Amino acid sequence: MASNTGADERDQNKPVTGYPSQAGQVATGYPRASPLVDSAYFYSPPPPSPYFAAVVSPAPFYPPLRRSNSSFLLLLRLLSAMLFVFLLIGTIFFISWSVVRPRLPEFRVSSAFASPLNATSSDLSATLDLSIVVANPNTKFCILYDRIEASVFYRDGFLVSQSKLAPFHQAKLNQTLVSARMAIVGANVGNNVVKEILEDERNGTVSFGVRVLAVVRFRSGGWLTRKRLMRVYCYDVEIGHSASAGDGSGSLLTPSKECEVDL
Numbered sequence: 001m002a003s004n005t006g007a008d009e010r011d012q013n014k015p016v017t018g019y020p021s022q023a024g025q026v027a028t029g030y031p032r033a034s035p036l037v038d039s040a041y042f043y044s045p046p047p048p049s050p051y052f053a054a055v056v057s058p059a060p061f062y063p064p065l066r067r068s069n070s071s072f073l074l075l076l077r078l079l080s081a082m083l084f085v086f087l088l089i090g091t092i093f094f095i096s097w098s099v100v101r102p103r104l105p106e107f108r109v110s111s112a113f114a115s116p117l118n119a120t121s122s123d124l125s126a127t128l129d130l131s132i133v134v135a136n137p138n139t140k141f142c143i144l145y146d147r148i149e150a151s152v153f154y155r156d157g158f159l160v161s162q163s164k165l166a167p168f169h170q171a172k173l174n175q176t177l178v179s180a181r182m183a184i185v186g187a188n189v190g191n192n193v194v195k196e197i198l199e200d201e202r203n204g205t206v207s208f209g210v211r212v213l214a215v216v217r218f219r220s221g222g223w224l225t226r227k228r229l230m231r232v233y234c235y236d237v238e239i240g241h242s243a244s245a246g247d248g249s250g251s252l253l254t255p256s257k258e259c260e261v262d263l
Helices: 002-012 050-055 070-099 191-203
Strands: 106-114 123-135 142-154 158-165 168-170 175-188 205-220 228-241 250-252 260-262
Touching: 106 205, 106 228, 123 142, 123 191, 123 205, 123 228, 142 175, 142 191, 158 175, 168 175, 191 205
Parallel strands: none
Antiparallel strands: 106 123, 106 250, 123 175, 142 158, 142 168, 142 205, 205 228, 228 250, 228 260
């Protein structure tokens, strides 16, 4: 036992000749150092350099300054005020329009007179005089008719004649008589149309359709609406041809013919 202890001491006192050194061996002439607990260094770490500590010392931290929200709040309030004014104006306009909304005028053909029909194989000549009564039922609105055009059709919408009428102004609760002369002079309507019209004339009744297009505006005091296109359709305006007339002329069979108005 004593011999083993002496051998261990001799091994520990041997000079270090290899690298890395074995555990427990130290260089000759240096004392043995015990390892530090909880340290990455086998020997005691050197003290920190004063220069290094001065260089890496943290700079003072200043929190970032908050940007003022006054401009954003001012813009938000301005937009809110504009939106409120817009909604207020729209509400007032909607209520006003609902209360005093203008009514459409009323159209009816009060009389119609057709001259004798002159027809060849495909051409037609005649004159159709129409009297149209236009009534304004509004108590608060006048009606301005800027442009008016009347057209006459036969059966399936075949255009026979058209004419422009004079513009006029219609007061409140007023009735206006509009006269339109539709001249058909050598109109090339086709052989089939001529045959059908002559056949209807021999049977005693020729039925036409009348259409009126008008650009209108409604006015109440200083308030004037924008221009709008009004469409008036008078279907089945029947012209009766009696053999007793002798000259082949015809007139409206019914006292009047109501028309449909669309705006």
